[in-house]
Amino acid sequence: MLEIKNLHVKIEDEERQILKGLSLTVPKGEVHAIMGPNGSGKSTLAYVLAGRPGYEVTEGDILWNGESLLEMEPDERAAKGVFLAFQYPMEIPGVAGLTFLRTAANAVRKKRGEAELTTPEFMKVVREKAAKLNIDTEMLKRPVNVGFSGGEKKRSEILQMAMLEPTLCVLDETDSGLDIDALRIVADGVNALRGPDRAMLVITHYQRLLNYIVPDKVHVLSGGQIRKSGDKSLALELEKSGYKEYEGEAA
Amino acid sequence: MAAVQETIDQVRKIDVDQYKYGFETDIESVKAPRGLDESTVRYISARKGEPEWMLEWRLDSYQRWRTMKEPTWAKVHYPKIDFENLYYYSAPKSTEGPKSLEDVDPELLATYAKLGIPLKEQEILAGVQGARVAVDAVFDSVSVVTTFKKELAKAGVIFCSISEALREHPELVRKYLGTVVPQSDNFYAALNSAVFSDGSFVYIPPGVRCPMELSTYFRINEKNTGQFERTLIIADKGSYVSYLEGCTAPTRDENQLHAAVVELVALDDAEIKYSTVQNWYPGDKNGKGGIYNFVTKRGDCRGHNSKISWTQVETGSAITWKYPSCILRGDNSRGEFYSIAVSNGYQQVDSGTKMIHLGKNTSSRIISKGIAAGYSQNTYRGLVSAHKKATGARNFTNCDSLLIGDKCGAHTVPYIEAKNMTAHFEHEATTSKISDDMLFYCQQRGLSAEEAIAVVVNGFVRDVLQQLPMEFMAETQKLIGISLEGSVG
Numbered sequence: 001m002l003e004i005k006n007l008h009v010k011i012e013d014e015e016r017q018i019l020k021g022l023s024l025t026v027p028k029g030e031v032h033a034i035m036g037p038n039g040s041g042k043s044t045l046a047y048v049l050a051g052r053p054g055y056e057v058t059e060g061d062i063l064w065n066g067e068s069l070l071e072m073e074p075d076e077r078a079a080k081g082v083f084l085a086f087q088y089p090m091e092i093p094g095v096a097g098l099t100f101l102r103t104a105a106n107a108v109r110k111k112r113g114e115a116e117l118t119t120p121e122f123m124k125v126v127r128e129k130a131a132k133l134n135i136d137t138e139m140l141k142r143p144v145n146v147g148f149s150g151g152e153k154k155r156s157e158i159l160q161m162a163m164l165e166p167t168l169c170v171l172d173e174t175d176s177g178l179d180i181d182a183l184r185i186v187a188d189g190v191n192a193l194r195g196p197d198r199a200m201l202v203i204t205h206y207q208r209l210l211n212y213i214v215p216d217k218v219h220v221l222s223g224g225q226i227r228k229s230g231d232k233s234l235a236l237e238l239e240k241s242g243y244k245e246y247e248g249e250a251a
Numbered sequence: 252m253a254a255v256q257e258t259i260d261q262v263r264k265i266d267v268d269q270y271k272y273g274f275e276t277d278i279e280s281v282k283a284p285r286g287l288d289e290s291t292v293r294y295i296s297a298r299k300g301e302p303e304w305m306l307e308w309r310l311d312s313y314q315r316w317r318t319m320k321e322p323t324w325a326k327v328h329y330p331k332i333d334f335e336n337l338y339y340y341s342a343p344k345s346t347e348g349p350k351s352l353e354d355v356d357p358e359l360l361a362t363y364a365k366l367g368i369p370l371k372e373q374e375i376l377a378g379v380q381g382a383r384v385a386v387d388a389v390f391d392s393v394s395v396v397t398t399f400k401k402e403l404a405k406a407g408v409i410f411c412s413i414s415e416a417l418r419e420h421p422e423l424v425r426k427y428l429g430t431v432v433p434q435s436d437n438f439y440a441a442l443n444s445a446v447f448s449d450g451s452f453v454y455i456p457p458g459v460r461c462p463m464e465l466s467t468y469f470r471i472n473e474k475n476t477g478q479f480e481r482t483l484i485i486a487d488k489g490s491y492v493s494y495l496e497g498c499t500a501p502t503r504d505e506n507q508l509h510a511a512v513v514e515l516v517a518l519d520d521a522e523i524k525y526s527t528v529q530n531w532y533p534g535d536k537n538g539k540g541g542i543y544n545f546v547t548k549r550g551d552c553r554g555h556n557s558k559i560s561w562t563q564v565e566t567g568s569a570i571t572w573k574y575p576s577c578i579l580r581g582d583n584s585r586g587e588f589y590s591i592a593v594s595n596g597y598q599q600v601d602s603g604t605k606m607i608h609l610g611k612n613t614s615s616r617i618i619s620k621g622i623a624a625g626y627s628q629n630t631y632r633g634l635v636s637a638h639k640k641a642t643g644a645r646n647f648t649n650c651d652s653l654l655i656g657d658k659c660g661a662h663t664v665p666y667i668e669a670k671n672m673t674a675h676f677e678h679e680a681t682t683s684k685i686s687d688d689m690l691f692y693c694q695q696r697g698l699s700a701e702e703a704i705a706v707v708v709n710g711f712v713r714d715v716l717q718q719l720p721m722e723f724m725a726e727t728q729k730l731i732g733i734s735l736e737g738s739v740g
Contacts, residue, residue: 052691074694075702083695090692094710100696103706108697143710160696 001065002026002168002199008059009041009048009224018044020224021060026217028167031200033210035235036221037243042203043087045221046172049201050084051077064168079111083166085157087173089145097140097156101126105163129162133189151182158189169193169200175209187212207239222246286335289313292445295340299414299448302421312434312444319438325601326630326662327570329543332508337477339446399463406462408492409454413481416452423454427485431514431551431578439510439545439572443479447512450480455490455521464720466495477508484514486521488554493524493720506569507532510545519554519581524562526719527575528727531567538597538626541569548575549605552584552613560587561604562718564727566734569598574632576605579613579644586615589718591727593708593734594627594659603633603664608644608674617648620712623659624735630662637674644671650680653711655704655735705732 002025009019018041026032036042048055049062051074062069069077092100105125106116117125130137135155145153154174161169171190175183190213194200202213210218210232218234220227220243227246228234284291292313296306321332403410409420416424434444451467467482486492496513509531515523525548534541544567550559561575577586588604606615615635623629629652637644652661663680685707693703709716709728719727 050691050695052695053687073700074691075697075699078695078697086692086695090686090689092689092693092707092710094713095706100706103702104693104696104698107699107702111697164697 001028001063002201003063004045004060005063006060007045007048007057007062009044009055009057012054012056017058018055018224019048022221022225023060024219024226026168026199026201028199029196030216031194031202031213032217032219033202033204033213033215033232033235034219034221035204035207035238037247038205040222040243041224042205042221043172046084046087046170046201046203049077049168049170050074050082075107075111078164078166079108081165081167083161083164083169085154085161085169085171085174087176089153089157091146091148092144093146095144097142097144098126100144101140101160101163104160108164126159126163130159132192133158133162134185135159135189150177151179151185154178154182154186155189158186158193162189162193167198169198171200171202171204173203173205175204175206183209184212207235210235220246285338287313287337287339287446291339295446295448298340299417301414301417304425305417305421308429308434309445312441313446315435316438316441316445319435319441321438322572325572325632326628326664327572327599327601329506329570329599332506332543334442337508339477339479340448403462406459407456408459408461409452410465411452413447413450413452413483416483420452420454423485424452424483427483427514427516428481429514431516431549432512432547437547440512440547443481443510443512443547446477447479447481450482450511451484452482453484453492453494455486455492457488457490459487459490461490461492464493464495466497468497477510479509480511482511482513483516484523484525485516486518486523486557488518489520490518491522491524493526495526495528495720497528497530506534506541506543508543508545509568511547513546513548513575515548515550515559517550517552517554517557517559517581517584520556521554522558522560523550524560524720525550525575526562527564528730529563529565529567529571530730532569533567533596533598534569536596538569541598542567543570544568544573545570546573548573549578550576550586551578552581552586552610553578554584555581555610556583557581558585558587560589560718562589562715563591563602564715564719564730565590565592565600565602566730568600571598571600571602573602574604576607576634577615578607578609579615579641580609581613582610583612584610585613587718588615588617588619589715590619590631591622591712591715591731592620592629592631593622593624593731594629595623595625595734596627597625598627600628601630601632603631605634606636606646607634608637608641608646610641612643613641614645615647617646617650618714619648619650620715621650621652621661622655622708622711622731622735623652623661624655626658628660628662630664632664632666634666634668635676635678636666636668637671637676639670641671642673644669644674644676646674646676648676648678648680650678651711652680652682653708654682654684655708701732701735704735708732708735 004022004024007019007022010017034042057070102122109116139152174186215232218232219229292309296309432440435441453465455461517523531542531544552559559577565571579586586606592600592602594600604617619631621629621631631650635646650663654661661682665678667676690703693706716724
């Protein structure tokens with residue numbers, strides 16, 4: 001279970017608070033969507049969960065399965081099952097996708113106390129997972145994300161997610177820059193990874209993605225706080241009325 | 252920033268202090284008296300039982316050296332070297348006798364075993380089936396053993412120490428020695444020509460493809476001793492050889508001098524591939540100690556359609572001053588230079604190449620990857636020139652620099668001189684920094700900060716890594732990892 005308690009976050013060396021007392025609980029087996037206007041702190045939340053440097057938690061806590069993540073390095077969090085699908089995945093020139101995937105998978109396995117995969121074992125797993133997600137492994141022969149289209153980048157993120165077997169998946173604006181076909185492939189991938197042991201947090205600006213990834217709960221994030229929570233119908237409501245009524249500071 | 256800062260701290264702390272080859276071997280040695288004058292040169296020559304012409308050559312070099320000044324144009328800073336305070340010759344006592352493997356001091360064999368260099372042929376046979384490497388091991392000033400000699404002799408290949416070559420094949424040595432790097436080429440080359448003690452000699456007869464990789468391992472052990480090795484490789488018409496050199500030294504507070512000369516000669520249709528993995532002691536985390544590496548390496552594509560290819564991986568030494576070059580004399584000859592230079596701590600690297608196009612339709616290619624971390628300074632310095640008769644000369648140069656942290660520096664100093672209208676020279680250069688976002692992305696995927704740097708750096712140097720002989724690629728990848736983070740391996 002993910003428990004975010006009264007989380008206050010600011011950018012290092014700056015005064016401005018971005019998250020101002022955000023509280024949220026996502027039980028295992030559930031998919032929650034976070035929606036909100038631009039600048040509401042959605043991406044900050046994703047980054048803070050994953051431990052990106054540059055943010056300072058001034059108050060509150062993040063517990064994953066009862067354990068605080070705040071003092072952990074990003075790679076330790078990854079070992080604990082935290083995965084962030086990036087809005088803008090980074091390019092790594094000269095490093096083939098397969099090499100990167102194998103290095104990452106084995107780094108995580110090692111930290112989890114599992115045996116590392118040999119090359120044949122790894123290749124087998126990659127082929128299986130990629131087939132399941134309808135992803136062409138040709139892409140993995142190229143350097144990570146270099147010259148990838150928007151759709152390819154997101155598919156690559158979903159394949160990485162499947163390979164690392166996370167238990168807490170955070171998807172940051174995964175739908176941005178995708179056409180409808182790519183969106184469907186990504187959504188199918190996410191749906192294929194839904195399971196009783198996995199909690200998912202889907203961050204999005206638009207309702208569109210939630211037609212394909214149907215959430216158990218929808219939260220409205222605005223002004224650094226969760227302003228309203230509800231079921232999937234809340235997303236449709238937002239689509240109609242917009243974020244207007246949630247703008248400005250909370251009372 | 253926090254993650255990067257921490258990585259830098261860790262690198263600074265671990266890397267330089269964890270020099271894996273920093274042990275010292277306790278072995279009795281015979282030394283020439285400290286300092287350098289004519290009698291030192293005579294001592295070295297006599298010690299090796301050299302022919303008279305060789306002594307004359309050395310003395311001539313010594314006289315020229317005395318009139319020369321240390322070069323100061325490189326971007327390296329160090330206290331003045333006291334050439335009078337060095338030992339110019341040191342040999343393990345026990346190698347005075349006949350040289351077969353059984354006679355080698357077990358201490359020495361143990362040293363090389365510790366360095367991971369199997370000298371016993373059976374070990375090599377057992378260890379790396381199908382990927383055999385003949386090794387010449389040089390300890391301080393002398394070659395201690397050369398492996399696989401018999402098998403190479405069957406193919407007509409001569410692979411031995413240069414001292415032995417002077418005894419057994421004086422006509423070959425005399426014909427080629429100093430013809431690529433003249434005695435007075437530069438200060439350090441002149442010094443080397445006067446006092447060089449040992450090194451490797453290779454001759455590949457016409458039409459022969461050398462049946463295995465040849466390799467030399469250099470080890471400096473003695474205190475206050477300069478190592479001056481001399482390597483001469485001749486590939487006769489239509490032959491091919493691939494040669495690898497590796498080097499290590501003990502961890503010491505004082506700086507040690509290493510001034511080698513390597514000469515390559517490729518005749519018509521011959522090809523020489525020369526790879527170096529240089530891992531001399533880089534000094535400690537405060538920049539104390541380490542090897543001063545002043546090396547002159549040059550290849551002469553003397554014949555038509557000949558090819559010389561330099562590949563270097565430079566991770567060690569406090570100071571590196573090294574420009575493996577090609578003289579493209581023969582028509583249609585080709586020169587290549589692939590380099591990875593990693594600097595960390597307070598290391599200073601000033602390295603690059605010279606491609607001198609003299610013949611017609613000659614071509615050259617330069618790929619240089621510099622990686623600077625810690626407080627190090629990493630300079631690429633290169634010259635590409637076309638003589639006025641070098642019609643159709645072509646060069647492609649690519650210099651990329653990668654910075655880790657914000658205390659280090661990367662510099663690119665390319666010189667281009669084209670005296671022929673038809674010359675076609677291209678130069679590309681980039682400088683980049685490992686970004687925090689890239690590191691965070693890798694870390695989010697489970698890699699530790701050091702692993703993340705290793706992955707990014709290995710991607711950065713991939714074009715060059717691929718040029719190394721297969722057997723050394725994995726080793727080199729690991730070495731680069733160790734140089735930058737200390738926690739791998």
